[in-house]
Amino acid sequence: xxxxxxxxxxxxxxxxxxEARISPLDRxxxxxxxxxxxxxxxxxxxxxxxxxxxxxxxSLGELRMHDPLSREQWREVFATLIAAAGRDDQYxxxxxxxxxxxxxxxxxxxxxxRTVFAFAAPWPAPSRETLEQGxxxxxxxxxxxxxxxxxxxxxxxxxxxxxxxxxxxAGETILLREGRLTDASASAVHVxxxxxxxxxxxxxxxxxxxTRTVVEELATRAxxxxxxxxxxxxxxxxxEEIWISAATREVQSVTRLDGRAVGEGRPGPLWRRVHTAFxxxxxxxxERPW
Numbered sequence: 217x218x219x220x221x222x223x224x225x226x227x228x229x230x231x232x233x234x235e236a237r238i239s240p241l242d243r244x245x246x247x248x249x250x251x252x253x254x255x256x257x258x259x260x261x262x263x264x265x266x267x268x269x270x271x272x273x274x275s276l277g278e279l280r281m282h283d284p285l286s287r288e289q290w291r292e293v294f295a296t297l298i299a300a301a302g303r304d305d306q307y308x309x310x311x312x313x314x315x316x317x318x319x320x321x322x323x324x325x326x327x328x329x330r331t332v333f334a335f336a337a338p339w340p341a342p343s344r345e346t347l348e349q350g351x352x353x354x355x356x357x358x359x360x361x362x363x364x365x366x367x368x369x370x371x372x373x374x375x376x377x378x379x380x381x382x383x384x385x386a387g388e389t390i391l392l393r394e395g396r397l398t399d400a401s402a403s404a405v406h407v408x409x410x411x412x413x414x415x416x417x418x419x420x421x422x423x424x425x426x427t428r429t430v431v432e433e434l435a436t437r438a439x440x441x442x443x444x445x446x447x448x449x450x451x452x453x454x455x456e457e458i459w460i461s462a463a464t465r466e467v468q469s470v471t472r473l474d475g476r477a478v479g480e481g482r483p484g485p486l487w488r489r490v491h492t493a494f495x496x497x498x499x500x501x502x503e504r505p506w
Contacts, residue, residue, distance in 0.1 A: 217337065217340055217464070221297075221301040221306070221335065221336045223300040223301070223335075223336075224334065224335040225296070225310075225332070225334040225335070226331075226334075227329075227331060227333075238331055241317060241319070241320070242313055242315065242316040242331050243314040243315060243317065243326075244311070244314070244331060246320055247370075248369050248371070248372075250311055250314060250368070250369040251279060251281075251311065251312060251366065251368055251369065252272075252309065252311035252367060252368075252369050253269075253310055253311070254268075254308070254309050255268045255308045255463060256305075256306075256307050256466075257298055257305065257306045257308060258304070258305055261501060261506045262308065263501070264429075264430065265291070265506060268426055269283075269287055269290055272367070275366045275367045278366045279314075279366065281330065283312065284312060284329075290310075293334055294308055297334060297335065298336060300336070301336045303338065303339075305341070306338055307336070307339055307340075308335075308336050309334065309337065310332075310335075311332075311333050311334075312333075313331040313333075313369065314328065315331050339464075342465070342466070342468065348483070349471060350468065350471030350482065350483045351386070351388065351469070351471065352386045352387055352470070352471065353381065353386050353389065353390050353458070353460070353470045353472070353473055353474075354384045354389055354474055355391070355449075355452075355474055356377055356380050356389050356392070357391070357392060357393070358391035358393040358398045359373050359377065360374060360377075362420060363420055364398070364420060364421050364422060364423050365418065365419070365420050365421075365422060374401045377389045377391065377401040387468075388401060388402070389401045390452070390458075390470075390473070392452075393421060395449050396416070396447065397447040397448075397451075397452050398422060399416075399422055400460050402462055403425075403460035404427065404428040404462065405447075405460055406428070406431060406442075406458070406459040406467075407451065407452055407455045408457035408487075409454075409456065411441065411486070412440075412443065413432075413435050413440060413441070413443075413486065414442070414443060414445050414451075415428060415432070415445075416445075416447055417446070418444070425461065427462055427465075430494070430497075431494075434490050435490060437497075440490070453476075455479070456484060457478065457484035457486055457487055458470035458473065458478050459490075466494055467487070467491055469482075469487040469491075
């Protein structure tokens with residue numbers, strides 16, 4: 217991922233990212249006590265703004281916090297950062313932590329001012345090689361915490377799982393729990409079985425992915441059947457196609473899994489239809505105000 221643009225937002229102020237500072241007693245720093253979001257921006261227009269804001273509000277609620285900014289306040293922050301970046305395609309990162317207290321207490325949860333932080337960074341467009349050849353993935357046991365539905369800043373397990381892929385020269389780690397597919401370390405996973413797209417149903421074990429929802433809507437537009445249903449490890453390994461999707465990936469084809477070819481070892485026909493529909497939809501949305 218490229219370095220962020222130089223301007224950030226921190227607790228009501230816009231300032232150079234290099235000069236931004238938080239207290240070492242911030243609970244986000246000490247405990248990972250916070251939630252975050254990542255949202256693509258295409259042609260200067262945030263993608264799925266309401267869905268991302270709603271998910272942050274939900275995550276904060278599960279952490280017993282209220283969103284400290286209104287939707288209009290977030291929109292103002294995003295508009296300022298997008299304009300400051302001066303680039304059409306980018307992504308926005310924003311997070312809220314419980315804040316800084318004078319001490320290090322596990323409980324009770326303190327009623328203190330929240331720490332609010334946001335920045336923009338260049339959009340990581342997929343390479344031509346990725347689009348033409350797909351990505352290689354590995355599998356690993358899902359060692360994340362029991363509330364994966366909360367988009368928490370406490371991402372150590374995800375980081376270590378992703379590092380397994382880096383060590384193996386792969387692009388992502390697909391996760392299995394008790395013989396069932398869950399997520400990938402930083403992506404949703406879609407499996408094509410019998411011409412149908414199948415994705416594990418949302419639960420505490422699954423992050424409710426906004427990009428996953430986009431893929432499902434595009435599949436409907438393309439008349440491709442899909443459903444939320446469990447996927448066993450044998451079904452994953454025998455799949456006709458496997459895809460991963462995320463805000464900074466869109467939807468990518470997995471063509472090798474643990475060193476073995478997926479399907480014919482190249483991006484499949486259903487992925488091509490959905491990927492093409494995704495690009496077309498982005499062009500359509502660029503004409504609409506946000």
